[in-house]
Amino acid sequence: MAKVMIVDDSPTEVHVLQTMLTKNGHEVVVATSGEEGVEMAKAEMPDLILMDVVMPGMNGFQATRQISKNAETSAIPVIMVTTKDQETDKVWAMRQGAKDYIVKPVQEKALVEHVNMVLSA
Numbered sequence: 656m657a658k659v660m661i662v663d664d665s666p667t668e669v670h671v672l673q674t675m676l677t678k679n680g681h682e683v684v685v686a687t688s689g690e691e692g693v694e695m696a697k698a699e700m701p702d703l704i705l706m707d708v709v710m711p712g713m714n715g716f717q718a719t720r721q722i723s724k725n726a727e728t729s730a731i732p733v734i735m736v737t738t739k740d741q742e743t744d745k746v747w748a749m750r751q752g753a754k755d756y757i758v759k760p761v762q763e764k765a766l767v768e769h770v771n772m773v774l775s776a
Contacts, residue, residue: 656679656680656681656682657681657682657701657702657703657770657774658681658682658683658684658699658700658701658702658703659676659681659682659683659684659701659702659703659704659705659770660683660684660685660686660692660695660696660699660701660703660704660705661673661676661683661684661685661686661704661705662685662686662687662688662689662691662692662695662704662705662706662707662710662715662718663685663687663705663706663707663710663736664687664688664707664710664711665707668707668736668759669685669687671761672705672736672761672766673685675761675763675766675767676766676770678763679763679767679770681770684699684701688710688711688712688713689710689712689713689714689715689717689718690712690713690718692704692706692718692722693713693718693721693722693725693728696722696725696728696731697725697727697728700728700731701731702731702774703731703732703733703734703770703773703774704719704722704731704732704733704734705733705734705736705770706718706719706733706734706735706736706753707735707736707737708735708737708738708739708744708748709737709738709739715735715737715748716747716748716751717751719733719735719748719751719752719753720751720752722752723751723752723753724752729752732754732755732773732774732776733752733753733754734753734754734755734756734757734769734770734773735748735753735755735756735757736757736759736761736766737756737757737758737759738758738759739758740758744756754773754776755769755772755773757769
């Protein structure tokens with residue numbers, strides 16, 4: 656299956672997402688900040704990134720923009736996974752280079768569908 660990087664500063668969210676992904680056969684690596692996510696994207700070259708938006712320091716929009724604009728990491732699809740449920744947030748995420756957008760709390764079936772859809776695109 657795929658190597659998926661979770662970028663989220665909440666240990667609870669990381670645990671929930673990691674459990675869902677590993678149960679469905681994916682390998683998971685974790686970054687706990689936007690800055691770490693950008694660095695780890697280059698080092699790990701995951702097949703997909705699940706990016707939180709609200710984090711201290713560099714937020715998920717900024718990290719996604721850096722990942723999608725960098726020649727080394729621009730091919731890695733990013734799915735925003737966030738509590739921000741406004742249409743403007745979704746539009747802004749796509750403008751930063753995100754391929755998909757999921758609102759928390761995430762249901763396992765929906766997460767797996769989104770991940771598979773983006774990976775097969």
